[in-house]
Structure formats: C-alpha cells, structure tokens
Amino acid sequence: MALRHAVLAVLLDGEYSGYQLAKIFDVSCSNFWYAVPQQLYAELTKLERAGLIAGRQVIQHDRPNKRLFTVTPAGLAELAAFAAVPSKPSSIREDLLVMVQAVDRLDPAPVIAQLEERAVIAAAKVELFDRMLRQLRGDLTEETFLRESDRIGPYLTCLRGRRFEQENREWCERVAALLRARAPVPG
Amino acid sequence: MALRHAVLAVLLDGEYSGYQLAKIFDVSCSNFWYAVPQQLYAELTKLERAGLIAGRQVIQHDRPNKRLFTVTPAGLAELAAFAAVPSKPSSIREDLLVMVQAVDRLDPAPVIAQLEERAVIAAAKVELFDRMLRQLRGDLTEETFLRESDRIGPYLTCLRGRRFEQENREWCERVAALLRARAPVPG
DNA sequence: CAGGAATAGTCATATCATTGAGTACCCTTC
DNA sequence: GAAGGGTACTCAATGATATGACTATTCCTG
Numbered sequence: 001m002a003l004r005h006a007v008l009a010v011l012l013d014g015e016y017s018g019y020q021l022a023k024i025f026d027v028s029c030s031n032f033w034y035a036v037p038q039q040l041y042a043e044l045t046k047l048e049r050a051g052l053i054a055g056r057q058v059i060q061h062d063r064p065n066k067r068l069f070t071v072t073p074a075g076l077a078e079l080a081a082f083a084a085v086p087s088k089p090s091s092i093r094e095d096l097l098v099m100v101q102a103v104d105r106l107d108p109a110p111v112i113a114q115l116e117e118r119a120v121i122a123a124a125k126v127e128l129f130d131r132m133l134r135q136l137r138g139d140l141t142e143e144t145f146l147r148e149s150d151r152i153g154p155y156l157t158c159l160r161g162r163r164f165e166q167e168n169r170e171w172c173e174r175v176a177a178l179l180r181a182r183a184p185v186p187g
Numbered sequence: 188m189a190l191r192h193a194v195l196a197v198l199l200d201g202e203y204s205g206y207q208l209a210k211i212f213d214v215s216c217s218n219f220w221y222a223v224p225q226q227l228y229a230e231l232t233k234l235e236r237a238g239l240i241a242g243r244q245v246i247q248h249d250r251p252n253k254r255l256f257t258v259t260p261a262g263l264a265e266l267a268a269f270a271a272v273p274s275k276p277s278s279i280r281e282d283l284l285v286m287v288q289a290v291d292r293l294d295p296a297p298v299i300a301q302l303e304e305r306a307v308i309a310a311a312k313v314e315l316f317d318r319m320l321r322q323l324r325g326d327l328t329e330e331t332f333l334r335e336s337d338r339i340g341p342y343l344t345c346l347r348g349r350r351f352e353q354e355n356r357e358w359c360e361r362v363a364a365l366l367r368a369r370a371p372v373p374g
Numbered sequence: 375c376a377g378g379a380a381t382a383g384t385c386a387t388a389t390c391a392t393t394g395a396g397t398a399c400c401c402t403t404c
Numbered sequence: 405g406a407a408g409g410g411t412a413c414t415c416a417a418t419g420a421t422a423t424g425a426c427t428a429t430t431c432c433t434g
Contacts (some may be wrong), residue, residue: 002282003390009289019412032288034278039391041413063400064412079289084297087282089308091221095189095274097347101219101340102196102266110271121276146365153288156365160284160358167350175343178333190420206382226421228383250430251382 003043004052005082006033008075011053013154015068018044031129031161044069052078100175108179115176122169129162190230191239192269193220195262198240200341202255205231218316218348231256239265287362295366302363309356316349 010016010024021044022037035043047053052075055067071079096118099111136155137145146152197203197211208231209224222230234240239262242254258266283305286298323342324332333339 001389002280002285005282005289006285009285012289012292017412022412031279032284033280036392037413038393038415060411063410064398066412076292080293082282083286083289083293083301086301086304087286089283089305090279090281092218092277092348092351093189093220094277095192095269096276097219097344098189098193098196099270099274100347101193101344102199102270103340103343104338105199105263106267106270114270114273117273118276147369151291152365153290156290156362157284157288160287160354161279163354163358164279164351167347167354171347171350178339178343182334188419204382206380209382223422224383225385225423247381250380251428253382 003033003035003039004047005079006035007040007043007047008052008071008079009153011069011071011075012079013151015070017058017066017068019066027128031164032157047075051075103179108183112176112179115172115179119169119172119176122165122172125165126162126169129158129165132158133162190220190222190226191234192266193222194227194230194234195239195258195266196340198256198258198262199266200338202257204245204253204255206253214315218351219344234262238262283359290366295370299363299366302359302366306356306359306363309352309359312352313349313356316345316352319345320349 006025007021010021016024018037018041021040022035025033025035025040044053044055048055048069052072053069054072055069057065057067059065096114099106099114103111133142133155136158137149140148145155149155193212194208197208203211205224205228208227209222212220212222212227231240231242235242235256239259240256241259242256245253245255247253283301286293286301290298320329320342323345324336327335332342336342
C-alpha cells in the first residue's frame with residue numbers, strides 16, 4: 001500500500017504518463033522509491049479505478065498516444081491520511097553488505113572489485129543529485145530557496161539521497177582500501 | 188534468493204537457532220538485512236534441505252527444545268558464488284521520504300512529528316551501533332582492530348549502519364526544524 | 375494462582391515485487 | 405531498406421515479503 005503513495009507524491013508535481021513516471025522512478029526519484037514500469041502501470045490502473053487520480057487521453061501523431069494522470073482531491077486526501085499515520089523505518093536489504101559481512105571467510109577479490117565499482121556508481125549519483133539540486137533551486141542559495149520556495153519536498157528528499165550516496169561512496173572506498181591492504185590482490 | 192545469503196553470512200559467526208537468528212535479524216543485523224521470524228524459519232528449512240546448513244537438535248529441560256544450525260562446506264561455496272556475481276544497488280523505499288516529498292501540499296504537522304520521532308530513533312541506533320562496535324573491537328583501537336583481527340566483516344557492516352543512522356538523524360532534525368520555521372505549529 | 379513475558383516455533387494467506395516476453399509504431403542512421 | 409533506439413504499454417508467472425493467528429512450555433511477578 002505504499003507504492004501508491006509514492007506515485008501520488010510524484011504526480012503532485014504535474015501531469016505524467018506511465019512512461020514518464022517510469023523514467024522518474026528509475027532515476028531521479030530513486031532517492032526515495034524505486035519501481036519498474038510494470039509496477040507503475042498496474043498501480044496507475046488501480047489508482048484511477050479508486051478515483052485517486054484522473055487520466056486523460058492525449059492523441060499524438062508522431063508517436064503512440066498516451067494517458068496523462070493528475071491527482072484528484074480524493075488522492076490528496078489519501079496522501080494526507082498516509083502522512084498522518086506513523087510510518088515504520090524501512091528495512092535495509094543490500095547484497096553488497098551481506099558480502100562484506102561474510103568477507104573474512106571468502107576470497108576478498110570479487111568483493112573488493114564490487115566495492116570499488118559501487119564507489120564509482122555512488123560518486124556518479126552524488127553528481128546527479130548535485131545537478132538536480134542546482135536545477136531545483138535555480139539561482140537562489142540553498143538557504144534562501146528552502147526558506148522561500150513553496151515546493152521544497154523534492155529538494156529535501158534529494159538532499160537525503162545525496163547524503164546517502166556520499167556516505168556510501170566513502171564507506172566503499174575505505175573498505176576496499178582496507179581489504180586490499182590486508183590481503184594484497186594481484187593486479 | 189538473497190535472504191538465504193544473509194542467513195548464511197550470519198551463521199558464519201556461530202551456531203544459532205531460528206529464534207536466536209530472529210533476534211539478530213531484528214536488531215543488530217538490521218544494518219544490512221531485515222527479516223521477520225517466519226521468513227527465517229522458512230529459509231532455514233529450505234537451506235537445510237539444500238544441504239547448505241546442518242541442524243542439530245538440542246534437548247532442553249527448562250524451556251522448549253531447539254535446533255542449532257551451522258554452515259556446511261556447500262553453504263560456504265554458495266556464499267562464495269554469491270559474492271562472485273556483481274550485485275545491484277538496493278532500491279530505497281522509505282515511507283517517511285514519500286511524505287516529505289509531498290509535504291508542500293499537506294498539513295506539515297504530522298510529518299514534522301514523525302521526523303522528530305525518527306531522529307530520536309536514529310540517535311538511539313547510533314548509540315546501539317557504537318556499543319556493538321566497542322564490543323567487537325574489544326580494547327583495541329579501531330585502526331589496530333581493522334588491521335589485525337581475522338573477523339572484521341561484522342564490524343565493517345556495523346560502521347556502515349552507524350553512518351547511515353547518523354546521517355538519518357541529522358537530516359530528520361534539519362528538515363523538522365526547517366518545516367517548523369516555515370509553518371509554525373501550535374504547541 | 376492468575377497474568378504476562380520469554381523461549382521456540384508453525385501455518386495460512388494476501389499482497390508486493392521481479393523477471394521475461396510481447397505488441398506496435400515512429401524516427402534516425404548506416 | 406535493415407537495424408537499432410525511443411515512445412507507450414500489456415500480460416503472465418514466479419518469487420519474496422508482510423501480516424495475523426496459533427501451539428506449547430517455562431519463568432517471574434504480584
């Protein structure tokens with residue numbers, strides 16, 4: 001019952017089609033929720049049947065037609081109800097951490113390789129978040145933007161995503177270096 | 188297919204029953220994987236049938252009997268194979284972030300309350316991780332421990348958990364203070 | 375001695391998520 | 405003109421996860 005609220009939260013920013021949502025959920029919004037296109041199309045169908053979003057057909061000539069969705073007042077009420085009930089902390093489930101947990105009893109080489117690769121990915125995401133943050137705040141300073149803008153939600157979740165990826169990067173680099181120093185790997 | 192590897196990784200540290208595992212997965216090991224008892228019992232059954240762990244019955248008189256499990260050589264090989272294939276970054280799915288994403292269009296009061304509550308929970312987890320880290324490294328310094336111990340996996344995942352919760356706490360506090368300043372809430 | 379917490383599990387179900395395949399059309403590039 | 409990529413979406417099957425209820429015994433507290 002939570003993907004539905006993530007979809008509603010994203011649709012607050014404007015009309016989107018399932019296809020557009022899929023792109024958002026795959027990259028930018030991956031800082032607070034992730035979903036594959038099939039999930040989104042299914043959820044949009046359910047949300048529309050429940051009256052929480054409204055869709056309108058857009059006829060296109062140079063490409064397939066699409067349906068754009070907006071949040072209805074009932075959808076906004078649903079979001080408000082969602083925000084009013086206490087939420088549980090999400091559970092962490094990260095394969096790479098499982099590998100590190102077991103690394104003392106395994107060949108460290110592939111784990112080190114994955115840590116170094118992950119550090120690069122995390123660094124790229126930090127830069128992506130930085131670009132998104134700059135774009136969201138325009139030419140205002142962060143402080144001014146956060147004090148005066150009337151749409152700071154996406155900025156705040158983006159800040160969290162940036163911090164997470166920065167920590168991820170530093171931890172991966174440190175652990176990779178440490179494991180390398182302990183058991184020198186050829187090459 | 189990943190809970191199984193988390194269970195194997197934890198069983199590297201010693202013999203545990205399903206019940207003990209459930210406690211570990213509920214608190215300490217929540218830094219890299221979370222699971223409820225029912226999942227663990229089911230997974231232990233599957234792992235034993237697959238020959239990846241071996242269980243032995245322990246008769247107890249003052250409480251119900253239990254079954255303790257250890258990783259078999261086949262289980263260790265399974266872990267090694269798991270560590271050898273590249274893993275995908277885990278997807279973030281956090282209700283509280285969804286609420287913050289939508290906060291501009293909602294009553295901020297319950298969101299602020301949840302942020303403040305979450306900051307307290309995160310602070311408590313930081314302290315829990317600090318205690319675990321101290322216990323794991325004994326009277327060695329972190330540097331010495333990480334250089335010389337032959338079991339650093341749990342320490343490293345614990346370090347990651349600590350960083351995550353620390354960031355979480357700081358972000359929650361900052362966002363709560365910001366939202367309070369923007370829309371003063373009575374009380 | 376009643377009530378509650380701790381130990382040690384099991385069963386059933388419903389929802390959620392993941393994966394793979396498939397349709398259809400347009401545009402651009404080689 | 406064939407191949408590849410982007411847009412837009414659907415279907416089906418399987419696997420993972422969450423939730424609630426249930427059994428049994430022992431220990432401790434009031």
